[in-house]
Amino acid sequence: MAIVLGPHRYGKAETRLVHVTRDGDTHELIDLNVSIALSGDLTATHFTGDNSAVLPTDTMKNTVYAFAREHGVGQPEAFALRLGRHFVAGLPQIVTARVGIEAYGWERLGPHSFRRKGDFTRLCTVTVGADSAQVVSGLKDFVVLNTTASEFHGFARDRYTTLPETTDRILATEVDARWRHLSDTADWGESFEEAKDALVNAFVNTYSYSLQQTLFSMGTRVLESRPEIAEIRLALPNKHHYLVDLSPFDLENPGEVFLAGDRPYGLIEGTVTRDNPAVGPSADPEWYR
Structure with a gap:
């Protein structure tokens, strides 16, 4: 009986991102928890430890922060789509990128003061392939x-x-x-x-x-x-x-x-x-x- 590798993926889970938009004296606050998972032709690393197709998960974390600075964040779904498309387009061995985001709410108390809201957590999960993208909120x-x-x-x-x-x-x-x-x-x-x-x-x-x-x-x-x-x-x-x-x-x-x-x-x-x-x-x- 043959033993084969089943469905698999890897990524960086729960990258905490707080983004402040400074518009004069009035600031905007976005608070996210971002998880990324990539899947594709990754059999070599499982079979032999060949990591030539494996983008480090630390790079995924860095990408989250760099994208927040370079492109802003905006709505969680839009941010997740940008991240997912980046990994699929840039890595030929990756077939699917799955980006999940938890967004935490903050209530404004003043121009630059906020109070954490705990009545619910907003969610989104984006699955990006070569020719399609699916958005779940x-x-x-x-x-x-x-x-x-x-x-x-x-x-x-x-x-x-x-x-x-x-x-x-x-x-x-x-x-x-x-x-x-x-x-x-x-x-x-x-x-x-x-x-x-x-x-x-x-x-x-x-x-x-x-x-x-x-x-x-x-x-x-x-x-x-x-x-x-x-x-x-x-x-x-x-x-x-x-x-x-x-x-x-x-x-x-x-x-x-x-x-x-x-x-x-x-x-x-x-x-x-x-x-x-x-x-x-x-x-x-x-x-x-």
Whole structure:
């Protein structure tokens, strides 16, 4: 039985970049975490240790900083596209470059003063090939909660089921959403903000009988409002809130005092896509990661 090398890639992970644009007394701040992975004809280094086709990962780190200085940064998607195209065009042995970016938000306090925002992390992953580029945007760590308008009942049971049915519960989740664009050109800032707003509006305005129903509603709202998006993948952990039993203290608890559970938790995942052949398959089967 032959032993062969399977899919592989290498790169520089989590290069931290903070870029300050100095426009007189008013400064702009961009804070990124950039990860680069290259794949192509790299078998020699695996089989024999021949590194002649291997661009050092330290060079990838340096490229991030040099590009920030020479070309600026701008929207994460645009910066990732520039980096990915640079590596594919400049290295004949490289077939695909994958650039993932986490963007951290800062709130302005003054002309040159800022406060770190921690309500979510913006994401993008760009996959660049010789003749194509795929852009995925998204967010994570985005916690939302409804104190009512959520039920869960009529579920399947077996002999290990103890969960009681409910017609009124807290529904909370920490949204991890990734959406694939139809092309590599868009107003990335507007597209991101509008997609985020669509997720929020769907969560707020959906009377939920299951978190799965809420997931589909959120994905549908994004696709209906943003024609440039081909599909969206959502991972929604159910952040359970348990009604505290206050009867030992002769107190009633009419849905006011809860224990926020940590783990274990339910995890609901799904992809909502357009039923349209023009959308086409993803160039990167792991685009949602």
